[in-house]
Amino acid sequence: MIQPGLARIRQLLEHSTLPWRAVHVAGTNGKGSVCAYVSAMLHAANIKTGRFTSPHLIDRWDSITIEEKPIDESKFRRAEDVVKLRNSNGDIRASEFELLTATAFELFNEEKVQVGVIEVGVGGRHDATNIVQHPLVTVITKIGRDHQPLLGTTIEEIANHKAGIMKHGAACVVDATNSDSVLQVLADTAQEVGAEPFHRSPSDSGQESTDFHKYLGKSDLEPHQRTNLALAYRAALIAAQQMAPAASSQALLEGARRSVWPGRLQTLDIRALTGRREPVTLDGAHNPQSAEVLGFYVNERVRFKTRRITWIIAASLGKDLRELLLRLVQSHDNIVAVEFGPVDGMPWVVPVNAENILEVARSLGVEGLLEKTGKDVLRSLQLAARTANGDPIVICGSLYLVSDVLRLLRDVG
Secondary structure, three states: OOOOOOHHHHHHOOOOOOOOEEEEEEOOEOHHHHHHHHHHHHHHOOOOEEEEOOOOOOOHHHHEEEOOEEOOHHHHHHHHHHHHHHHHHOOOOOOHHHHHHHHHHHHHHHHOOOEEEEEOOOOOOOOHHHHOOOOOEEEEOEOOOOOHHHHOOOHHHHHHHHHHHOOOOOEEEEOOOOOHHHHHHHHHHHHHHOOEEEOOOOOOOOHHHHHHHHHHHOOOOOHHHHHHHHHHHHHHHHHHHHHOOOOOHHHHHHHHHHOOOOOOOEEEOOHHHHOOOOOEEEOOOOOHHHHHHHHHHHHHHHHHHOOOOEEEEOOEOOOOHHHHHHOOOOOOOEEEEOOOOOOOOOOOOOEOOHHHHHHHHHHOOOOOOEEEOOOOHHHHHHHHHHHHOOOOEEEEOOHHHHHHHHHHHHHOO
């Protein structure tokens, strides 16, 4: 389960120095993408970089990367065993996420990284990753309503939790597409703690801005991807100026070009699992804000080819299914509802019953094929492939479903 508070992580790391500097990223949507961009850019600037994101995509250890490569399983397990022994001997009773965070930070120490790019787990102020005290820069991405039982019922309360990663003397880059009320909370917090706020993009003048806009002009990014890249670029510039002043903006942008972040508008070949020749779209959209972005992409880039989309959808218990489906599904679409499998290291995460997904779809007037496959993700892919018959398939609703699909593909080679 999630246990807010920093007391346990402090105990786990009580005798560990954290000599590396951090780029700390909070928000509701886009955190993982920003971390992937920043990590790739700093790596391209010859700064030894580690990255810690959650949840993992396939295996728990792939949430930790060193120099753009997932940590070796053997190294991960060795560090994890040390942290678990510390937890047991001290009767700390840390949560799974706190143990994972401490493991990541110990591995950063062991691998002698210069910068750790760190994604907040939940919220910010009381998240285990907020043990970091002297970040190079903090980043606040798009904020929406999520994890409300923990973070509050209003967008301003949620923003206050996210803003808790700001630190005295550290620059903060924020997504200026947030609502005015959110931006006010962020600005007020920055002033209170003595942080230096920045907004979404590179400066409006100078070579860095010119290089960035040239890069955008040659890219095929969606609007939200452009925003995330702008946040990451500004954060990477600030970090690089302190860690590698000679690094050029062109080098950073070349790193962004090589960045890979699976499960976000990913085009996927599932032929090995289903025999289907046409690619499918895989996306981790799991809340109303990310579903709105995915729905826009599907309508603009996919749906024009045909009126009907076949969706494979799973969701975590507690998510607002109605708001999710409203932003994605149209009345003539098909839905195959499925339940993702157990999440390694996160036993508190459980899927919503597939039948509940179909019930919400019916209440919204969806008239296409509505089927459920229980916990059989492979069968859901095969059923969707037969149903779509070459028409578009979109897999979404949960990052844990993304994990299951990628794991199936890995296992068939």
